[in-house]
Amino acid sequence: xxxxxxxxxxxxxxxxxxxxxxxxxxxxxxxxxxxxxxxxxxxxxxxxxxxxxxxxxxxxxxxxxxxxxxxxxxxxxxxxxxxxxxxxxxxxxxxxxxxxxxxxxxxxxxxxxxxxxxxx
Amino acid sequence: xxxxxxxxxxxxxxxxxxxxxxxxxxxxxxxxxxxxxxxxxxxxxxxxxxxxxxxxxxxxxxxxxxxxxxxxxxxxxxxxxxxxxxxxxxxxxxxxxxxxxxxxx
Numbered sequence: 001x002x003x004x005x006x007x008x009x010x011x012x013x014x015x016x017x018x019x020x021x022x023x024x025x026x027x028x029x030x031x032x033x034x035x036x037x038x039x040x041x042x043x044x045x046x047x048x049x050x051x052x053x054x055x056x057x058x059x060x061x062x063x064x065x066x067x068x069x070x071x072x073x074x075x076x077x078x079x080x081x082x083x084x085x086x087x088x089x090x091x092x093x094x095x096x097x098x099x100x101x102x103x104x105x106x107x108x109x110x111x112x113x114x115x116x117x118x119x120x
Numbered sequence: 121x122x123x124x125x126x127x128x129x130x131x132x133x134x135x136x137x138x139x140x141x142x143x144x145x146x147x148x149x150x151x152x153x154x155x156x157x158x159x160x161x162x163x164x165x166x167x168x169x170x171x172x173x174x175x176x177x178x179x180x181x182x183x184x185x186x187x188x189x190x191x192x193x194x195x196x197x198x199x200x201x202x203x204x205x206x207x208x209x210x211x212x213x214x215x216x217x218x219x220x221x222x223x224x225x
Contacts, residue, residue, distance in 0.1 A: 037214075046206065046216055046217070046218045046219045047155075047163065047206055047208075047216040047219070048216065049213065049214035049215070049216065052214075060213065062213055062214075063121060063213060064121075096162060096163075101168075104153070104165070104168040104169065104172075104174070105151045105153065105168060105169055105210060106151075106153035106165050106168035106169070106208065107153070107155070107163070107165060107208070108165050108168070108174060110162040110163055110164075111162065112162055113162055
């Protein structure tokens with residue numbers, strides 16, 4: 001059974017870089033039918049797609065975040081990562097990693113989410 | 121950028137049918153997925169490619185998509201179906217609706 005687990009600092013100072021990792025267990029991150037995505041959700045608000053990566057390293061990003069976001073993949077360690085630069089309080093949210101199943105055109109598996117607070 | 125719109129809230133009596141809509145320009149030309157999110161939990165995929173149910177999702181969940189509107193229908197709504205529901209589509213980027221809070225009264 002494939003599982004996703006986010007990890008990273010829960011507190012980041014304004015203007016600094018947010019870094020999160022998603023570990024994939026129970027299956028290979030290199031499987032051809034999946035992209036791997038980051039999605040966030042501010043408290044009490046809706047879901048916002050951040051971007052996704054394929055095992056080859058090919059990426060797509062949200063236009064509104066593209067200038068600050070980098071998603072990378074480490075197939076040898078079966079994990080992928082998110083870096084977001086120049087964070088502000090508006091970036092405070094629960095960050096989810098998710099599996100983007102290409103045959104479904106949907107996110108069929110989600111991590112439990114990790115809360116990131118941007119505060120000095 | 122492409123936007124999809126959902127009603128903020130929908131109420132339904134137990135055992136009745138709940139209908140949640142998702143609207144967007146020519147949305148019927150795109151695939152729509154639906155997610156259920158209970159408080160404190162991660163989203164759960166309940167419908168993909170407009171009307172398909174993943175394994176383990178009860179058949180009381182169904183979906184359709186035509187014209188500018190996609191619809192999630194929950195037949196015989198149960199108390200456990202009370203949750204936030206999000207639609208999602210792809211138009212050069214993934215977009216989510218703002219979410220609909222389903223209350224089972």
